[in-house]
Amino acid sequence: MIKRFKIGEPLDTNAVVEQLDNSPISEFPLSVKTGEKIEITFNLAPDDKIYGLGEAVRGINKRGWIYESWCSDEINHTEDKRSLYGAHNFIIISGEKKLALFVDNPGKVEWDLGYTSADTAKITVPSNSAYLYTVDGETERDIVRQFRKLIGKSYIPPFWAFGYQQSCWGYATEDDFRNVRDNHRKNNLPLDCIYMDIDYMDSFKDFTINRGLFPDFKSFVDDMKAHNIHLIPIIDAGVKNEKGYSVYDEGHDNGYFCTDKDGNEFECGVWPGIVGLPDFLNTNARRWFGRQYKALTDLGIDGFWNDMNEPALFYSADGLKKAQEKLSKLSEKEIDIWGFFGMKDAVMGLSNSMDDYSSFYHDFDGKKVCHKDVHNIYGAFMTRAASDYFEEEFGKEKMLIFSRASYIGAHRGSGIWFGDNFSWWSHILLNLKMLPSVNMCGFLYCGADLGGFANNCTGDLLLRWLQLGVFTPLMRNHRALGTRAQEAYQFGNTEDFADVLAVRYRLIPYIYSTFRRCSDENDMMFRPLAFDYPNDKIASEVEDQLMLGDECMIAPIYEQNKNGRTVYLTEPMTFVKLSGENVTIEKLGKGIHYVEVALNEVPLFIKDGKKIPLAKPALSTAELNTENLEYIG
């Protein structure tokens, strides 16, 4: 059962779709203090677990750390971090009783989940206003279903968005893209999408195309489509401040950009240099921004990724000026060690600074609000601009759209990716752990940058990561400029990659139907074993395996130089290894097993009595035969 508690005068974050009556705060099941800020406190028994928080570091069980909901341009997903790109204010407290809490407030909510004191949780909302929702139920899965009904059905992308996708910051010319396409095709590597990072734009200006690189962009898009490849351009949040650039001029003339305390346009630096930040919280500005996508959809584009929309700020014009003054003073004289540290702080403190986030304002449909108080819905509302426009213009399930920053509510119109990451083996496991956590919060279409964005990938890392990626709805290989090439044909043993990618296409009918069902039924696609086997003591702590749909369990290999791993079976299952067209099957009993998995194999465990469909391999979703299926299990 869900209850809503209204404290103060909360803003409408667009998170929920069902309007509930307010329950009296006296019925709130946890200790709560209101006032200038809201504090929720509860005790934790030794075996209590806490699930949720969507995109975050650490375990599926979030207990024992302090998190902050604060959409952050944070590439280093190390354990000490408190915030990543998304802000997802939903937790399930799972003890003798099960109770979920959704804190609907777009400011920086702090979640001390047994960090300061191991047996106490304290949630602090930096505001006198919020909607608090509590959900109770018999099981975590049931609680999630109730919550997901409250927040509305999850976004479903076009079918082809379930194909394999290749991305790279640095693909610049038409030839770059054609090479990627052709190298996949000639190596028997399936592919449905190639991404266009900031390189395709004219001077990093949103909704422009570098005509030098793409003299006839529409023909180029059509040509790629004729090869069953969708081109997916990036759109950044900031609009380059440049007179004569129509998007900027329109936004400026209509007052659609965020302003400083005096009402002047807030100026900050990102890729294009100084930009205006569209005020996505303002309905007119948001609709105006949504219509800009037409510049690209008119050219045949049918998918986008929205980036830099936390918003990431390299610096503000004011912050830079102050740093320059400080550096100028420090540069004139002989400085000591503290001068050196001062210099370092001056430069390092420029990006994503709380001072800057506190110094600009939104016109939230008539109400002036400081950015820091609504920070966490900025990216979600940017993506809402796009998804509202797409639905209005093209109908549902026609456009691919996903975002880096997000807030609950954005799951109805778009997917997310887990943002910039590293080519680290440990990210395979972090990727796995985030899947159920974001599913709880409504995000079904999701995935990590396979192979890792920053730093250099190795072939074995990419293969093992893909062996998880074959199950994630968004399956995208992405890397940063200047890192080692990591397309599936770059490592010599291309057949191994063909074997693994073929498995993705064989599984698409199953993944797609499971995905649709989970969207329709407000269900989780990926679940911790603890949700399905609450009385199994070992299962309750397993965090390197996941239940998938109602039929399967996944347990990828996530360590280098391993030919196998141990896996815990909660009940008898069929251990399946998929590789290219090959399928090997072995019945395993309940218990702990050591299983071997080669670099070109995908391990999967199917529950006794269940079967899943397999299609024939194909090089694109367009060529995939979804009718003639084989069943295994």
Added chain:
Amino acid sequence: MIKRFKIGEPLDTNAVVEQLDNSPISEFPLSVKTGEKIEITFNLAPDDKIYGLGEAVRGINKRGWIYESWCSDEINHTEDKRSLYGAHNFIIISGEKKLALFVDNPGKVEWDLGYTSADTAKITVPSNSAYLYTVDGETERDIVRQFRKLIGKSYIPPFWAFGYQQSCWGYATEDDFRNVRDNHRKNNLPLDCIYMDIDYMDSFKDFTINRGLFPDFKSFVDDMKAHNIHLIPIIDAGVKNEKGYSVYDEGHDNGYFCTDKDGNEFECGVWPGIVGLPDFLNTNARRWFGRQYKALTDLGIDGFWNDMNEPALFYSADGLKKAQEKLSKLSEKEIDIWGFFGMKDAVMGLSNSMDDYSSFYHDFDGKKVCHKDVHNIYGAFMTRAASDYFEEEFGKEKMLIFSRASYIGAHRGSGIWFGDNFSWWSHILLNLKMLPSVNMCGFLYCGADLGGFANNCTGDLLLRWLQLGVFTPLMRNHRALGTRAQEAYQFGNTEDFADVLAVRYRLIPYIYSTFRRCSDENDMMFRPLAFDYPNDKIASEVEDQLMLGDECMIAPIYEQNKNGRTVYLTEPMTFVKLSGENVTIEKLGKGIHYVEVALNEVPLFIKDGKKIPLAKPALSTAELNTENLEYIG
């Protein structure tokens, strides 16, 4: 069998103690190219493993990454790093045949171990000169014994150095130290040492004491000793450039500091501001520096840790000047995004820059050498200054000394700690993996900063880490200024910490005797399971368990919110849980088991037919009864 190959005119790095005849290079068992640089290449069969490289990131099996031997002030021990604090040029190639290689060259050796191409290893020595040693043998352990004989017996510290130790950058006053002592004693928490970080010095000047904080240092040292606490001060490599400071004046007057290309003293900035870098490669300078420790040993100090001796350089005087000029220009005008990046690069590029390492020189006993060509022995030779002096003055096993930077050879006179790290759960496992790797290279007295140096620790992280730390010869809890307090009495459940620390003291007779034996017999204290069970396929890939001595296996819990873990037993063993005075025992058969381990328990596995001694708990090594032992197994 060991062979030595001499290429060019190698410098004497002090790594080995046995002088072998040179074998003709035609007998070198791997492909080798000589010339301006030396390149060693060999093929890797699919199941070949590579062990070694001492202090490094990633697995016990180093295959699949590119490493660089380059002593680095690198706090972020993430998977993408190539170098940490130590440079240990020894690997064992373990395939059908087993062959070890030691590259004795103090420059930046690159180890591409199946990174560029999965089936090829390539080692590049940036010099025309090196001693190459190859060792073959039947087993890895045998190869290590031969190699360790070559490089000489490992350092043995005083017995009390096996007690539990507490450190913190930030303990400043006498009261700070007394509080730490008293809080341990009154909470039944054993303790043998408290560390003094840079705070104790006068303006960070080596071999000085802040007399404001410690008006009568000798009495203070004596008072702590009366409580069975040894104070262990830090010594940094750089000597503050300050006229009137006798250490600097002496070094300066004698020309004992490194110089620039023109022969002027090289000036760089570290904690004290501008320093002179003692030229430890010069025997006279090294002996002079060693004698400086007397200032503290005269006051009763009997242990030191040598830090910042990679050497870490915050900046050079020249580099800072250039950066200031650049920043001054960038501060005068309106800059664009590239100006901002230029600003960032100017500041971030200042520390530990290769330009600086290439711009100063040593007088290596008459030969002028550029620092970059001998970088990796700088820290080792600093510690040699101390250990030579100590042995001469006090004899063997009298002084505790360990170092951050190291090179093989330094293991004879000192220990190492694994340098600055983070309060990350993943570091427990990295700590475990480094143990056998550094043991191969001679370093027996070693350990990581338990609880993590940077960022904030939680009680459960510290407890789990201590459960590995009870087995490491150096068992030190250390944290950085400004992080959450992490002494064993800071988390509420102090009894749990008392239970775990008691186990350390119960185990000291076993750990100490095993340690001594491994030093005497050139053996490894910690070994990968693969070394002991070469024909066990599962064991050969286990990297979260270690063999300890000839009797035991350890398998700590290293993940948060876990009450248990799976463990692989290669043969029947006794599963022991130690907690305070309690011992529980369970016989387990060969195979995979799930075992539960509470937060106050230390898990240990004893091989069938073996027994290990346990002492009664004690609050310090001085109070430990090493005679009256109980045997378990």
